[in-house]
Amino acid sequence: VxxxxxxxxxxxxxxxxxxxxxxxxxxxxxxxxxxxxxxxxxxxxxxxxxxxxxxxxxxxxxxxxxxxxxxxxxxxxxxxxxxxxxxxxxxxxxxxxxxxxxxxxxxxxxxxxxxxDRVGALMDFEMVTIREDVSLEVVLRYLRRLKELPGHTDKLFVVNYDGVLKGVLPLKRLLVSDPERQVSEVMALDPVRFHPDEDAYDAAQAFERYDLVSAPVVERNGKLIGRLTIDAMVDLIREEGESEVLNMAGLREEEDIFASVWKSVGNRWAWLAVNLVTAFVASRVIGLFEDSIEKLVALAALMPIVAGIGGNSGNQTITMIVRAMALGQINTANTARLLVKELGVALINGLVWGGVIGVVAGVLYGSWSLAAVMTGAMTLNLLMAALMGVLIPMTLAKLGRDPAMGASVMITAMTDSGGFFIFLGLATLFLL
Amino acid sequence: VxxxxxxxxxxxxxxxxxxxxxxxxxxxxxxxxxxxxxxxxxxxxxxxxxxxxxxxxxxxxxxxxxxxxxxxxxxxxxxxxxxxxxxxxxxxxxxxxxxxxxxxxxxxxxxxxxxxDRVGALMDFEMVTIREDVSLEVVLRYLRRLKELPGHTDKLFVVNYDGVLKGVLPLKRLLVSDPERQVSEVMALDPVRFHPDEDAYDAAQAFERYDLVSAPVVERNGKLIGRLTIDAMVDLIREEGESEVLNMAGLREEEDIFASVWKSVGNRWAWLAVNLVTAFVASRVIGLFEDSIEKLVALAALMPIVAGIGGNSGNQTITMIVRAMALGQINTANTARLLVKELGVALINGLVWGGVIGVVAGVLYGSWSLAAVMTGAMTLNLLMAALMGVLIPMTLAKLGRDPAMGASVMITAMTDSGGFFIFLGLATLFLL
The missing domain is CATH 1.25.60.10 (MgtE N-terminal domain-like)
Structure with missing residues (x-):
């Protein structure tokens, strides 16, 4: 059986x-x-x-x-x-x-x-090439002799005798045009084309923007060497989205859900180690203020609120900026304006939410100076989160790194250590 | 000028x-x-x-x-x-x-x-339909009379006199086949097709899986009512990836980077408010142990490490599970196995990293019982993070919610409050 x-x-x-x-x-x-x-x-x-x-x-x-x-x-x-x-x-x-x-x-x-990540690594070689000095009738007969066309053939590539791309003939045009006409009369002269050493992700954005199905890849001298097709670009767009999500969660790569425990540990340990170091630094910042905490133990209970809201808000800013950078919307001319906007958002959030939690803390512990310190610390930490949320990805990009890489870990490290320092520092100055 | x-x-x-x-x-x-x-x-x-x-x-x-x-x-x-x-x-x-x-x-x-989010909302109506009882020669002449074909036409739709879809004729086949043959001999009989009330994201996955450029949309009775094209699917795939990233950072929607400060505040406040509540709960958990912290102030400095590593690890697990659920890889048969694996990873990470940080804390504060409590608390919090990382998205899905929605905020809330409770609780039991 x-x-x-x-x-x-x-x-x-x-x-x-x-x-x-x-x-x-x-x-x-x-x-x-x-x-x-x-x-x-x-x-x-x-x-x-x-x-x-x-x-x-x-x-x-x-x-x-x-x-x-x-x-x-x-x-x-x-x-x-x-x-x-x-x-x-x-x-x-x-x-x-x-x-x-x-x-x-x-x-x-x-x-x-x-x-x-280059166009050359993603191109394929299954192209149908034709000459420009023949009639469409000849092209149609040539195609019939081929018996089969490669997948995603929406256009034929017109090349000269040296293999240099002269234009493309979309099948759509081939089908609706008079078969007596010459290829050179009907072809599109200036198609979107790519070079093999271009960034594949830029090519994917061009496919999306111009709604392409296939496009020629040419060398610098104009010689046709391959083509890109939409299926490879779709895979790339999905992978890009996935790697952003995985990166943010601190996973090195997609995991086989049935991978062994050891393999999974290997995939995850690097970011956990980074996180351990940043958490240890934050812990030492608190260590600096142990005397203050001993005198006023409410500080220990309230400090994670300041750090946590800062982290959340900083991650919002950095996600926005990383996304805008990926879309090419950020340049030196508008950086200052963006920074002012983010600082404005942070100031409002700090005063409103910091005010709310300040009042709650004030009622809970019966101290209005503690409430004021709480509100002040939250506002300052949110302002720092906004500043760093703009500066970290821009600095990474200036250094030639991926602006998303580790950005979330870095901002959280800063808002944790910074939040503890600001809150405990203000408390030490004004409450003790 | x-x-x-x-x-x-x-x-x-x-x-x-x-x-x-x-x-x-x-x-x-x-x-x-x-x-x-x-x-x-x-x-x-x-x-x-x-x-x-x-x-x-x-x-x-x-x-x-x-x-x-x-x-x-x-x-x-x-x-x-x-x-x-x-x-x-x-x-x-x-x-x-x-x-x-x-x-x-x-x-x-x-x-x-x-x-x-339904296929019906994304379909267009620019289709070329033909009959099955004509020759390809007739089809070619018909296309020439149309003067222009709609974008992304890679196939013609074959319908009967009632408008019911009988098959599709890919342009590729039309071009390589003998013009004397009938459409019915050359057409593909069982093309991938969609219904208007299907989930558009499932359709996008089918486009990706089967490398489609266009596909027919039919009513339940088989009548052709529209078509889907790859460009709409690519937009959907990109938006899906983006909304996942934005959701995780607690942004309601993509933001115009030049939006006014007030608009940005509106986009971000909801998640900040949720975060404020969870941070307040964590703060009250600490409040329960103020006596312990007063006696041993090192606890205040060490507790954010336990909470932070738990959050990071829990986010790794939940990202993995949400992704596997989106890909349809999780079912009741393999849930137990997955849970065992995640608990195994958590146990190893807890013992290794908890051990490292335990030793450091032990040296720093000169107490080996503190080191043991630290290691134990980290291991327990990581185990809880793994358990919740599997259970939260699965429960959300069972309740008919999006498993990604707010998953990150929930897991962080649990690892924060839970981490503080476990660490301070163990310390109170064994150190004081």
């Missing part, structure tokens, strides 16, 4: 899209995942490996021997092979490269020569 | 893509923004309003009189009009509806009848 069930399962898997099989594999614990993986037809392995998340791919590749890996990878195009190459054993990559013809090998090498 | 510059600027604006003008408008302070907006040709106003962010759109619409708004909206298609309708004055919408023909009016009504 068990064998019959397996045969049934295998039949069902054969009917599924590779992306659906990838989805199933990701949702299964390791043991079940590998059992299902064994049932998948070998010639589909490559496509499925491309679809699964990095963490799950690693677990599948670890289960395959060199022979299986080579068989799976042989079914892939040059750009897909380049995507997988980093994660395959070195001798498997070597053997695969040997088996390719010179053009394919050159393409894989070229794709591998670009950093992961 | 000033006027000459304006003419120059106007000429430059006329050459730009609406998306580029939208980008410029978003990056300008309100005064400059409205000056540039006045220079844009009236017939392009509609397209640009569709491209700008919600906050900026509001500022532009506020600056236009009814006459200008009607002129701008008249250039738009039914689906685009529906997108804008919520933000236009009621009498403008009324007048626009009056000016439409019956079919267009019906379409706008239909699009408006769906919630913002």
């Amino acid at each position: 068990h064998r019959q069930n397996l045969a049934e399962l295998q039949r069902k898997l054969d009917e599924l899209h590779p992306a659906d099989i990838a989805y199933i594999l990701e949702a299964l614990p390791l043991g079940d995942r590998l059992s299902v993986w064994q049932l998948v037809k070998a010639e589909r392995d490559g496509d499925i490996l491309l679809e699964v998340s990095d963490a799950v791919r690693e677990s599948l590749i670890a289960d395959m021997d060199d022979h299986e890996l080579i068989a799976a990878a042989k079914e892939l195009g040059a750009d897909e092979l380049a995507d997988l190459a980093h994660e395959l054993p070195r001798d498997v990559v070597h053997e695969l490269m040997e088996s390719l013809d010179a053009q394919q090998r050159e393409r894989v090498r070229s794709a591998l020569s670009y950093e992961e | 000033h006027r000459q510059n304006l003419a120059e600027l106007q000429r430059k604006l006329d050459e730009l893509h609406p998306a580029d003008i939208a980008y410029i408008l978003e990056a300008l302070p309100l005064g400059d923004r409205l000056s540039v907006w006045q220079l844009v040709k009236a017939e392009r106003d509609g397209d640009i309003l569709l491209e700008v962010s919600d906050a900026v759109r509001e500022s532009l619409i506020a600056d236009m009189d009814d006459h200008e708004l009607i002129a701008a909206a008249k250039e738009l298609g039914a689906d685009e009009l529906a997108d804008l309708a919520h933000e236009l004055p009621r009498d403008v919408v009324h007048e626009l509806m009056e000016s439409l023909d019956a079919q267009q009016r019906e379409r706008v009504r239909s699009a408006l009848s769906y919630e913002e």
Whole structure:
């Protein structure tokens, strides 16, 4: 009966899209995942490996021997092979490269020569190119001889004899134009194009802005070397959003939810360690004021409020600024104006919420000077949070770093240590 | 000279893509923004309003009189009009509806009848439909008569005389197939299709998974009523990622960076207020132990470390779980396994980092029993953070809420109050 069930399962898997099989594999614990993986037809392995998340791919590749890996990878195009190459054993990559013809090998090498975040690493090579001095009728006959067009072909690339891009012929135009006309009359002359060393994320923004489906990639001399397609850009847009969320929570990368405990510890420890150091610094700031706390123990109960609201407000500011920077909306001309606005928001919030909590603290502990210190400290800490929320990402960007990276940890560290210092310092000056 | 510059600027604006003008408008302070907006040709106003962010759109619409708004909206298609309708004055919408023909009016009504997050609200109506009992040659001649195809047309929709979808004819197949063949022989029979009341985000995931460019939207009886295109899905994927980031930082919505101080205060106050309440609760927990702190003031300095690390670790867990839930990877069968894993990670982190900070505290304050309490409290708080990090999003989902909503604030509230209680409680029991 068990064998019959397996045969049934295998039949069902054969009917599924590779992306659906990838989805199933990701949702299964390791043991079940590998059992299902064994049932998948070998010639589909490559496509499925491309679809699964990095963490799950690693677990599948670890289960395959060199022979299986080579068989799976042989079914892939040059750009897909380049995507997988980093994660395959070195001798498997070597053997695969040997088996390719010179053009394919050159393409894989070229794709591998670009950093992961460049256009060159994401382009593919499945383009249909045509000449400009033929009629549309000739183009239509040429396409029929091809039998099949690559996925996401919404335009044909018009090149001269040196391979230099002259324009693009959208299929839409090809279909509605008189077949007697020449390609050169109908083609679009100045299409959006990319260079292989451009930032892939900028390219994704251009795809979004101009509603592109595919676009040519050209060298500096204008020679067509590949194309970008919307599916790769969509993946990039999603990954960008995910990595922002993961970064903020202090996770190095997306986690296989069935990863071992040790693997998860490894993914999370770095940010916890950073947090431990910043928490220790904040603790030492409090240590400076132990005498004050001993004299007025209410300070110990109230200080986390000052620090916490500062952290929350600082994170709001920094998220706003990081987002505006990613959209290219911030320049030297408007920085001062932004800073004034953020300080204004902080001042209002500080006086209002600081006032509320000051009154509550005043009633609770029967001291109006304590209430005033509380309100003053909250206002000052919110102002500092606003200042740092603007300055931290801008400074990171000036230093050539990602403005989002660790920004949340840094702002929280400052509002914690700063909040404790301001509140306990004011209390020591005015209450004791 | 000033006027000459304006003419120059106007000429430059006329050459730009609406998306580029939208980008410029978003990056300008309100005064400059409205000056540039006045220079844009009236017939392009509609397209640009569709491209700008919600906050900026509001500022532009506020600056236009009814006459200008009607002129701008008249250039738009039914689906685009529906997108804008919520933000236009009621009498403008009324007048626009009056000016439409019956079919267009019906379409706008239909699009408006769906919630913002449904497929029906995002579909457009610009489809090319054909019959199945004609030859491809006839289809090609029909397309030539159309003069222009709608954007993102990668397939034609095959319908019968009742408008029921029979299949789709991808342009790719149309172009490579023998023109003598019938549509019914060449069309794809079982295309991915959507219903208007489906969740738009699920549709976006399907577009991503199956690499779609456009897809038909059909009623339950199979009748074709519209189509979805990849550009709307890309916008949705980006917005989803953004709202996750904004939610986590406690911002209600994306902010126009040049919004007035008052508007920004309004966008941020709700979460600050929630945070204030949770911070106050944490403060009262500390208040319970004021006697203990008075006796051993080191507790005041050490307690934020226990709370802070718990918050950081809890946010890591909850981010992981929320993400896995969004990807549909979590079900009742694997919940127990996940919980065990998260508790395992918490136990290791608690013992290791709790041990490190315990030793440091022990050396600093010369008390090994204090070190033991510190390590124990950190481990317990991390275990609680892991438990709550799994339970909070799952409970929210069971109650039909968005599992991400406020999850970060809730977990931080628990690890703060819980951390203070565990640490001060253990210290009171064992140290005093």
